[in-house]
Amino acid sequence: MTAIDTAIRATAADIELIGVTKAYDAKTTVIPPINVALRPGEFTVVLGPSGCGKSTLLQMIAGLERVSGGKIVIGGREVQDLEPKHRGCAMVFQNYALYPHMTVAENMAYSLKVAGVSKADRAQRVGVVAKMVGLADFLPRKPGQLSGGQRQRVAIGRAIIREPGVLLFDEPLSNLDAQLRHDMRVELADLHRRIGATSVFVTHDQVEAMTLADRILILNKGLIEQFDTPKAIYHHPASVFVAKFIGAPPMNILAVTGDGSALRLADGQVVANYADKGSFQLGIRPEDIAVNAGGSIKAEIRYREDLGSHEILETNIADQNLRITMPFGAEIDTEQTLSLSFPRARLHLFDSETGRAIHNAFDDAKTAPTFVKEYQ
Template identity: 60%
Template structure:
């Protein structure tokens, strides 16, 4: 199966006077698996629907394989889409559901049966071709929907939150299946979700969206370890990054009267970010009290509260006391502008004495 790059050039979408996507540009590499991630209402599904041709473009260009398609009907764009609801015909068999688009396109019966069998084999449904959707599990129905998309041999596969109707165990299994399927078929995949676990595990690249704009575009590791803003830092991670108010005071980075390290920066407030797994629970300079604890077997998720009322989550294998000390390794700290949320590039040096 071939693939194609996708170029979005100043793409815009408005509903009346409301700019849902005010102007978005990005290049999605041919053969890549790109996840569009963001909270509800950020415009991610609208963006996907414009690429698919299900939503009219207000302004800008969509190019697939170098060909402008914003005014091209969906069936002629060289793509296929997998929806959140499976949208299977209940009166048709699995084979008939998979091959329906080929039948409408008047593909010959022999070629149609061959391609249906091939697509079914890709998603391991070869033994279920004579069953109807009501006889399948949720995961099997989702695989039928995927097979129905890939049977057309598209250059681009679009997924609109396809796993949200599955339970946790099935979602985990389907993530592995989608990852394996992508490696085998090689089509350019664009996957919309609000689930950051899906994004982190499936993506080659992640587009983080906020209010119709791209907040950050990068690999999962870049998104996690080098967030460009407090929004990205607080959105990605389970538990998410702690974002608290700290201050620079006389060359020191201070949180809740505890000095984290030495810093060259103007005095004043900053937003300090630190991942829960980076906080060290020992007799550190910052004293906190235990608020809530979840014992997950392999580790504990602790919610703690500092003296000034700010709360921090940390993960640890230790069972903390009602009050305990914590410290922030200086190389694990992120700093953000408290007004704009933009990342600040500062070097924090540990205290040596």
């Protein structure tokens, strides 16, 4: 472990947002009051669709956007009224924002130069960080002589060299091609294990979120839908929004009606036993559906998608779309009617009005439905 690794790990700070809100005018509230705590040394991914407020949230932490209300506490210190340079954060942008006339070494060392760090110390720290991000052989080059992935490494190195307690990433991989994005995910994960900085990473890409995060904070129109580990979010989504946003293909959501003994589709097919009455939304992952001759649920195949390692069947069930993931080589006749079973332990039930998940819906010992915690 280098001195820089040790310094960053020692300064890793917790982040607490207390009633933080952002509004541009009386009619335009981007982020309603939000309350969340990020642990020191944790890699948090803020995930959501375009326009959900995730970049705005990150910029408020960094100090690039003023909060309209509430408090931002970093390492026990209120920072919402401090300038960005006094917050102990470093940020990596989607746009690398490198100085084209400077070399890699000069770009990485610039913030140290402005801070009055001696030339010898700057050179020593640049050497350590360049080796850390795989740029030791590229220090004399200028940004125009680098690939996209290498330029992104320069931007990351420039942030790390300041030894920040908090690292902020605003969709840093979105300009890279698929292979480079994969490679950079691996490198970022390895880097985080080494330096242990509190990291907040904004993306709309669920693969980045699932592979990088200790915990994922999912935003929808400025509201937190769920904040949990990748595994918990995948297997126990807190809402229909989360269930449909996470997974490729996403969870199937079917409109069903409870008659007091079972949940039925619009055509009367029973999909599960259930004691409550009312309208619900039933969720099941495509890979959890069992295709077998003894299945009581019938579906018509509409389309078959061969992806090499597996196949995805697009089917119609009671005028609703249902996706099924099948292993490669499954013997399925596209003209046949499928017989399906929905394993009870793999089912998810959501309230039809709020879209929130109902806990223990299929636990036979339950006494009453319990809804997933609301964050706001």
